[in-house]
Amino acid sequence: MPELLDAAIDDELRAFFAEARVRAGAYGAHYAALWESIEQQSTGGKRVRPRLVWSAYRGFGGADRAMATRVALAFELLHTAFLIHDDLIDRDLVRRGEPNVAGRFAARAIAHGADERASTVWGETAAVLAGDLALSRAHRELAMLPVARECRESLLDILDRAVFISAAGELSDVVSSLRGTTPALESVLATLEQKTAVYSFEAPLAAGAVLAGAGDEAVAALCRFGRLVGVAFQITDDVLGVFGDPAVTGKSASADLREGKRTALIAHAATTPSWPAIAARLGDPSLDEDEADRLREELRRCGALDAALALASEHVTLARYELDAADLPAPLRAELGEFAQRATERVR
Amino acid sequence: MPELLDAAIDDELRAFFAEARVRAGAYGAHYAALWESIEQQSTGGKRVRPRLVWSAYRGFGGADRAMATRVALAFELLHTAFLIHDDLIDRDLVRRGEPNVAGRFAARAIAHGADERASTVWGETAAVLAGDLALSRAHRELAMLPVARECRESLLDILDRAVFISAAGELSDVVSSLRGTTPALESVLATLEQKTAVYSFEAPLAAGAVLAGAGDEAVAALCRFGRLVGVAFQITDDVLGVFGDPAVTGKSASADLREGKRTALIAHAATTPSWPAIAARLGDPSLDEDEADRLREELRRCGALDAALALASEHVTLARYELDAADLPAPLRAELGEFAQRATERVR
Numbered sequence: 001m002p003e004l005l006d007a008a009i010d011d012e013l014r015a016f017f018a019e020a021r022v023r024a025g026a027y028g029a030h031y032a033a034l035w036e037s038i039e040q041q042s043t044g045g046k047r048v049r050p051r052l053v054w055s056a057y058r059g060f061g062g063a064d065r066a067m068a069t070r071v072a073l074a075f076e077l078l079h080t081a082f083l084i085h086d087d088l089i090d091r092d093l094v095r096r097g098e099p100n101v102a103g104r105f106a107a108r109a110i111a112h113g114a115d116e117r118a119s120t121v122w123g124e125t126a127a128v129l130a131g132d133l134a135l136s137r138a139h140r141e142l143a144m145l146p147v148a149r150e151c152r153e154s155l156l157d158i159l160d161r162a163v164f165i166s167a168a169g170e171l172s173d174v175v176s177s178l179r180g181t182t183p184a185l186e187s188v189l190a191t192l193e194q195k196t197a198v199y200s201f202e203a204p205l206a207a208g209a210v211l212a213g214a215g216d217e218a219v220a221a222l223c224r225f226g227r228l229v230g231v232a233f234q235i236t237d238d239v240l241g242v243f244g245d246p247a248v249t250g251k252s253a254s255a256d257l258r259e260g261k262r263t264a265l266i267a268h269a270a271t272t273p274s275w276p277a278i279a280a281r282l283g284d285p286s287l288d289e290d291e292a293d294r295l296r297e298e299l300r301r302c303g304a305l306d307a308a309l310a311l312a313s314e315h316v317t318l319a320r321y322e323l324d325a326a327d328l329p330a331p332l333r334a335e336l337g338e339f340a341q342r343a344t345e346r347v348r
Numbered sequence: 349m350p351e352l353l354d355a356a357i358d359d360e361l362r363a364f365f366a367e368a369r370v371r372a373g374a375y376g377a378h379y380a381a382l383w384e385s386i387e388q389q390s391t392g393g394k395r396v397r398p399r400l401v402w403s404a405y406r407g408f409g410g411a412d413r414a415m416a417t418r419v420a421l422a423f424e425l426l427h428t429a430f431l432i433h434d435d436l437i438d439r440d441l442v443r444r445g446e447p448n449v450a451g452r453f454a455a456r457a458i459a460h461g462a463d464e465r466a467s468t469v470w471g472e473t474a475a476v477l478a479g480d481l482a483l484s485r486a487h488r489e490l491a492m493l494p495v496a497r498e499c500r501e502s503l504l505d506i507l508d509r510a511v512f513i514s515a516a517g518e519l520s521d522v523v524s525s526l527r528g529t530t531p532a533l534e535s536v537l538a539t540l541e542q543k544t545a546v547y548s549f550e551a552p553l554a555a556g557a558v559l560a561g562a563g564d565e566a567v568a569a570l571c572r573f574g575r576l577v578g579v580a581f582q583i584t585d586d587v588l589g590v591f592g593d594p595a596v597t598g599k600s601a602s603a604d605l606r607e608g609k610r611t612a613l614i615a616h617a618a619t620t621p622s623w624p625a626i627a628a629r630l631g632d633p634s635l636d637e638d639e640a641d642r643l644r645e646e647l648r649r650c651g652a653l654d655a656a657l658a659l660a661s662e663h664v665t666l667a668r669y670e671l672d673a674a675d676l677p678a679p680l681r682a683e684l685g686e687f688a689q690r691a692t693e694r695v696r
Contacts, residue, residue, distance in 0.1 A: 027516035027542065030523050034515075085480060089473045125437045125522040128476070129515045132433060132483060136511045139484060143491035143504050156491050163484045167382075167477045168375035174473040175378050194375065 008069045009050045009076060013042055016073070016137075033108060037101040038130045042080040044096055049075040049204040055339070056208030056222060059332025067147065071155065071211055074141035075204045078159070081134035082166060082199065088127040089174060102127040135163075147211070154210045162199035169194025176262065182270045182279075183262040189231060192264075197230025205336075221326030225319050225336065232315035232343040238263035239308050239347055242296060254292035258285050265299060265308040274302035312344045356417045357398045357424060361390055364421070364485075381456060385449040386478045390428040392444050397423040397552040403687070404556030404570060407680025415495070419503065419559055422489035423552045426507070429482035430514060430547065436475040437522060450475040483511075495559070502558045510547035517542025524610065530618045530627075531610035537579060540612075545578025553684075569674030573667050573684060580663035580691040586611035587656050587695055590644060602640035606633050613647060613656040622650035660692045 017039040024031040050072035057068045084101050087093075093103035105126035109119035142155045173191045176183065205222040214222075240248075241256040242265060256263070260283020269278050278298050281291060299305055319340045323333045365387040372379040398420035405416045432449050435441075441451035453474035457467035490503045521539045524531065553570040562570075588596075589604040590613060604611070608631020617626050626646050629639060647653055667688045671681045 023512065024516065027513070028520055031516045031519055034519060081480075085476050089469070089476055121437070121522060125519060128433050128437055128479075129519055131476075131480070132429075133511065133515055135480060135483060136487060136508070139487035139491065140504060140508055143487065144501060149497075153492060156488060160484070160488055163481065164371065165375070167481055168372065168379045171379055171382060171473060171477055172376055174469060 005050060005054045005065075005069075005072070006047050008065060009047060009072055010043075012069050012073050013039070013076065017042075030108075034101075034105070034126055034130055035133075037104045037126065038080065038084075038134055040098075040104070041084055041095065041101055041130070042076060042134070044098075045076075045079070047076070049079055049200055052201060052204035052226070052339075053208040053211075055332065055335055056205045056214075057212045058208075059329055059335065060209050060212035060214040060218070061329070062208070062212035067145070068208065068211060070141055070145060071207050072204070074138045074159070075199075075207065077134045077141065078138040078162065078199060081131045081138060082170075084127055084134065085131040086170065088124065088131065089170070093123065100127075101130045151210060151213075155207055158203050158206050158210065162203040165194050165198045166196075169196070169198075173262075177260075182275075183267045185264060185267040185271075188262055188264050188267045191262075192231050192234040193227050196234050197227045201230030201233070202226030218326060218328055221322055221328065222336075225322040225326075225340075228315050228319035228322065229336075229340045229343055232312045232319065232340065235264045235308055235312040235315065236343055236347055239265055239305065239312070242299065243305065243347070253296075254287060254289060257282060257292050257295055258287045259283065263308070264311055265304050268307040268311075269299055269302055269304035272302040272304065274298055278302070309344065309347060316340045316344055353398060353402045353413075353417075353420070354395050356413060357395060357420055358391075360417050360421050361387070361424070365390075378456075382449075382453070382474055382478055383481075385452045385474065386428065386432070386482055388446075388452070389432055389443070389449055389478070390424060390482070392446075393424070393427070395424070397427055397548055400549060400552035400574070400687075401556040401559075403680065403683055404553045404562075405560045406556075407677055407683065408557050408560035408562040408566070409677070410556070410560035415493070416556065416559060418489055418493060419555050420552070422486045422507070423547075423555065425482045425489065426486040426510065426547060429479045429486060430518075432475055432482065433479040434518065436472065436479065437518070441471065448475075449478045499558060499561075503555055506551050506554050506558065510551040513542050513546045514544075517544070517546075521610075525608075530623075531615045533612060533615040533619075536610055536612050536615045539610075540579050540582040541575050544582050545575045549578030549581070550574030566674060566676055569670055569676065570684075573670040573674075573688075576663045576667035576670065577684075577688045577691055580660045580667065580688065583612045583656055583660040583663065584691055584695055587613055587653065587660070590647065591653065591695070601644075602635060602637065605630060605640050605643055606635045607631065611656070612659055613652050616655040616659075617647055617650055617652035620650040620652065622646055626650070657692065657695060664688045664691055 017035060020035045021032050024035045050069075053072040053075060054068055057071075062068060083095060087095055087100050088102060092100065093106060094100060099107060102123035106119040106123035109122035114122060139159065142152065142159055145152050145155065169191050172187070173195055176187060176191070202223045203226070205226045206219050209219045209222050238256070238261070241261070241263070242253060244253060246253050266282065269275055278295065281287065281295055287295070320337055323336055323340075365383060368383045369380050372383045398417075401420040401423060402416055405419075410416060431443060435443055435448050436450060440448065441454060442448060447455060450471035454467040454471035457470035462470060487507065490500065490507055493500050493503065517539050520535070521543055524535060524539070550571045551574070553574045554567050557567045557570050586604070586609070589609070589611070590601060592601060594601050614630065617623055626643065629635065629643055635643070668685055671684055671688075
């Protein structure tokens with residue numbers, strides 16, 4: 001069933017971008033290329049958000065696949081917008097091993113004879129605009145949804161909350177990472193929840209449920225579940241970012257160490273006697289593979305790895321409690337329970 | 349009447365931002381400060397867009413001031429979002445003589461002990477997020493409007509077109525300014541129309557008219573009028589940017605010359621024998637006031653100033669033709685005719 005949904009989302013995205021490219025063509029080749037780069041950025045993901053929309057929608061008896069696909073598309077485009085603007089903030093030119101929007105446009109500038117400074121400006125401009133366009137389309141997709149006003153307004157409230165809280169999380173992530181203080185676990189977890197869990201897990205689940213006509217209490221339970229499971233996924237992703245197999249995760253296992261990314265793993269390490277030794281090397285952009293290996297060993301030995309995994313498991317357990325305590329259709333409870341389990345199973 | 353509307357918009361903006369700041373406070377002082385900086389950015393403008401919404405709405409018999417104010421607010425927030433992201437693209441830290449969102453956050457970072465690199469990142473992050481939040485709110489304001497579905501969807505179509513075309517204009521502006529080629533008048537005018545005239549003139553007029561229930565033909569005429577008058581205002585603004593009194597325009601009369609901004613004025617100069625002499629000094633960041641004066645003299649002597657003013661007047665004339673040819677209520681035609689006249693009167 002998820003495969004069928006993936007195909008429906010892919011079809012919907014393809015149709016949307018085909019139309020946008022034609023429309024953009026009237027404003028020149030660069031603008032058409034910008035839309036192509038947004039499409040590029042929106043493919044290759046794991047479609048986590050569309051699947052959650054669909055699970056919740058179907059779980060509450062929803063049967064209009066086309067309608068669910070449009071809601072799913074809105075959250076996928078929101079995700080695309082956030083990825084593009086997140087990369088802009090981080091000045092990254094690569095995402096999932098491929099040039100991102102800014103990377104593509106910087107290369108396009110060079111191909112058009114621009115110098116390096118100009119190519120940076122092309123890249124940044126493209127990233128600002130591409131994010132704005134994807135974000136606008138996410139709003140439009142829900143605003144134009146042909147459902148009853150009350151339902152549409154609830155969906156718009158969910159989107160509003162997701163945008164509002166994600167921005168708060170992004171800001172506090174950037175601010176705390178630049179302040180150079182030792183990361184506290186509490187603030188790391190709050191940032192994970194705000195920056196990712198709300199828009200990627202809570203909101204799609206709530207939207208699917210609302211679209212299917214679920215009651216307020218059930219929706220609220222799904223929201224709590226979504227936040228907890230979202231944090232569990234993020235903690236695990238961060239563990240995989242350091243200890244995972246690059247062939248599976250698609251990213252270098254040393255990049256987060258070189259960047260000094262503030263994760264639950266690192267926040268726990270900061271509470272151990274090993275911290276001075278870890279802190280001395282963490283965030284050094286010139287870290288070589290041997291040094292990264294020693295850092296990994298240190299993170300393992302001081303108990304940070306186990307603590308982070310335990311924390312992720314705890315979040316999964318709490319998420320499952322929410323499912324059990326709520327009045328949900330049994331198949332939905334089972335499906336989401338399995339989904340939660342997958343958050344931590346990936347590291348075994 | 350415009351003063352009354354300004355007060356209503358100010359009240360609406362104040363109420364909106366007061367609520368947002370309280371809501372943001374739950375996510376920390378930095379996030380509340382981000383919302384404050386968005387509010388700051390949204391004040392001090394000339395409220396051109398709200399006034400156009402109101403003129404068109406009232407002109408077609410609209411009487412629900414609260415409803416018109418919400419639509420006006422949407423376009424004012426769209427404008428705020430575009431200003432913030434435009435400054436981000438230009439790496440400007442100042443707007444209307446005051447620190448902008450990025451400028452404020454860069455200063456905030458320094459006050460919190462950040463170094464220069466970190467303060468740049470704080471500033472850029474704040475600008476990305478502030479623009480996203482204002483843009484999202486513009487969409488939401490129309491999406492939640494309690495009017496008939498058909499009317500709301502027409503308003504959303506107007507917003508969609510405004511966002512789509514503004515992004516095209518911004519991209520082509522950046523791309524052409526970095527390519528170092530001589531600006532062609534045609535492409536300068538197309539960029540003015542796309543980047544500014546559509547979202548600032550056409551869209552607010554169309555939205556006010558649609559909200560009041562105006563017919564398709566009248567709305568289409570207002571759209572054509574808006575694009576023409578918008579281009580007239582922009583040509584004149586660019587002339588004032590070089591020949592205006594800084595005490596009136598609020599910006600240095602040499603900044604555009606130092607930046608080498610591609611305007612109708614410059615595009616005309618590029619067709620004259622004076623161009624090599626002008627091009628040699630234009631866009632030199634170290635241009636002093638005497639050199640800027642000589643450049644201004646050259647632009648006057650080669651006929652570029654007169655040509656730009658004539659072009660602006662032509663656009664006003666064409667805009668007024670649109671008003672005369674359309675089936676519009678007489679008071680609206682008179683009001684918009686006077687408004688169009690003001691585009692060029694400012695340079696006399």
